[in-house]
Amino acid sequence: MVENLGSFRRDRYCGEVSLEDVGREVRVCGWVHRVRNHGGVIFIDLRDREGVVQVVVEEREDPEVYEKAEKVRPEWVLCVRGEVRKRPPGTENPKIKTGYVEIKAKEIKVLNTSDTPPFPVEEEVNVSEETRLKYRYIDLRRESMKENLLFRHRFCRITRRFFEEEGFVEIETPFLTRSTPEGARDFIVPSRLHPGKFYALPQSPQLFKQILMVAGFDKYFQIVRCFRDEDLRADRQPEFTQIDFEMSFVGEEEVMDVAERLVAKLFKELLGVELQTPFERVTYDEAVSKYGTDKPDRRFGLEICELTDLFKESEFKVFRTAVDSGGVVKAVNLKGKNVSRKEIDELTEFVRGLGGKGLAWIKVEPGKLTSPITKFLSDSEIEGILRRTGAEEGDLILFSAGPVNEVHRILGALRNHLGEKYNLADRSRWDVFWVVDFPLMEWDEEEGRFVSLHHPFTAPKEGDEEKLKEALNVKDLEERKRIVHSVRARAYDLIINGEEVGGGSIRIHRRDLQEVVFKLLSISEEEAREKFGFLLEALRFGAPPHGGFAFGLDRMVALMRGLDSIRDVIAFPKTQKGICMLTSAPGEVTPEQLREVHIKVAGET
C-alpha cells in the first residue's frame, strides 16, 4: 500500500495553489487533514506548511485513484498529481485561502500511513498540555502552533537584517564556560579531562560580549541560548533565547535608541503597529511607588496611594506599628465595582497567599462606609483616606501596611490580580516604555550584603562613582546603606504591557571601579580574581567604554502573538518540573558514563 516517492517531485505547496493555476497540472505533497467520503466522490483536504488544498476523486472518472483514496485516513502522507480547476459555483469555501480551487487527482501515492493521532490536528479541540508536549510533532502541525514558529522565524530574520544594516557583527560565544557567583543557579557539566571540575552553561553571554568590546569589535550581536537552573514559570524556561547586543563608545542613549528602533521595526513589520519613538521613560522610584513593581502594567490605573503620614499618631495598632517601625501604609482604590463581601474575602485569601497577614479594606456604600477597620480610625483619618484615594460610592479601598518593600510587593501583585479579575486593561493598547534610574545595589537581608539589582558589571551614574568609594570607607552599616542606596545605575529595562522584555546597561570599563563594586558586593579579592579574573585582566588592556542590551526573545514573541506562555513559541519546551515530555529528559546515564566524568551519585539523604 505504501509507495516510494520515486521520481515524484512537488512543484508547489498545498497552501499556494490558486486561481492562477486553473487548467494546469500540479504536484503537491502533504498530510491528510480531513477526508469526506460521499460514496462516489471523495474530498481529501491535503495539508502542508503553507496551508490546505482540496483534492477531489470521482469514482466513475478515475476508478483506480478512487480505490486508493477510499483507504486514506487522517495524517497519512500523500503525494498528489492532478489538474487544478475552479470549484463548481456555490461550492466555494471562502474560509480558506485555496477555497476557490481544487485539485482533480490523476495520481495519488501513499508515501506513509499514520496511526490515529492522539488528538486531532485542529484549532478548536483543547487538549491537555501534557499530551500536546508528548506528541509535540503533532501539536506543531496545528495551524496556530505552526504560525507561532513561523512568526518567530520572521522575528529572527528581521532582527538579523536590522543588526546587519546597523553594522553589528554576529559572533558566537561558548556554551561550555565557567560558573560565576551572583545571579541564577548554573547548569553544570562535568569535565572528563579534568576530574572534579565542571563547566557551566552561560546564564547569558554577558562577560564574553564585554570581552569582545575590549577586543575591539565595537558592535556585536547574537541570537543566543541562555541557561538558568531556576524554577519554571509560564514565562520562564531553563533554556531560553536572548537577542544580545553590545556597543562601544556609547552612552545609554545610543543603546536605547538601537533597542527602540528594533522594537519599532518588529512591531511595524510583523503586526503593522506603529509605535511612537522614543519610548516614554519612567523612573524606578516612580514605577515602584505608583505601581508597586519595576515592571508595571500601565494599561489600567489603580495607582497606589501613599497614606503613611496620616497614621503617625493613629490609634489603629496595625497601621501605627507599621509606621513606628519605619514602614508605610498604602492603598489602592478599586473604583466603582461594588465588590461583594465574598469577593473581598477572596482578595484577602489572595493577599494571604502572597505572605500578607491580611487585607484591611473600606467599602464606600450609599451614605455609609462598610469596613472592619473604620471603628479604630479617627474621623480625620477616615476623611484623609477618602480624600487621598478619591473615594466615591461603589469604590473599594484596599490597604497594606508594613515594610515598604513588602507593601509594594503585595499591592503590586494585588493590583495586577484586580486588573485581570475585573479586566481593567485596555487590550487594544501597546504600552511600551523604559524603566530607568535603578538603584545600583540594594541590601539583601537574608544574605547580609549588598546585591546588584542588574548585575555586578553595571556602571553607576557618572556623578555617583565617588559615592561608592566613599561607602567603602564608612564603617557604620546604616550609613553605608544610605550612601549605597543613593547610587543610581546606568541601567534600563524595557517593559511592554507589564512584562519585562529586556534590559541592559552601560558597563564598568575601568578596573578600579569594578574592584570597588566587587568589594561592596562582598565578593572577596580572591573570589573576584578566581571567578572574574579574566574580565578584570581584560579591563587593564584598553577596555573601551561600552554598554548593551538583551531582549527576551521568547517573551517578545509570545507577547506579540498574544500568548500567555512562552512554551507556545518554543518548539520543544520543558514542563514546570523541567522535563521534556517528548524525550523524557533528563534521563539516566550508564555507570560507565558517570565513571568517565568522575561523578558518583550520592545516595538518598
Added chain:
RNA sequence: GGAGCCGUAGUUCAGCCUGGUUAGAACGCCGGCCUGUCAAGCCGGAGGUCGCGGGUUCAAAUCCCGUCGGCUCCGCCA
C-alpha cells in the same frame, strides 16, 4: 521549599459532595450506506489499570493517608 487547581475510553469531560445495578456523553476510531462536501450526513459497532500505592468498609472512581505527573502562583530567577 510552600499554596491552589487538575488526573475517569484515543481526546475533552460528566459521575465523586451523599460509597451500592453492567462507570456514561460528545468527538475520534472501526464497519456499512451515500456523487459536491469542507467540523459532511445517516445506520451500526468496538473501546476503561477511574494516575499509582496503601487504608477504612460487607462493598471504593466516590471517603482517608501517601505518592507520581500536568498547570498557575509565592519563594527563587544578577
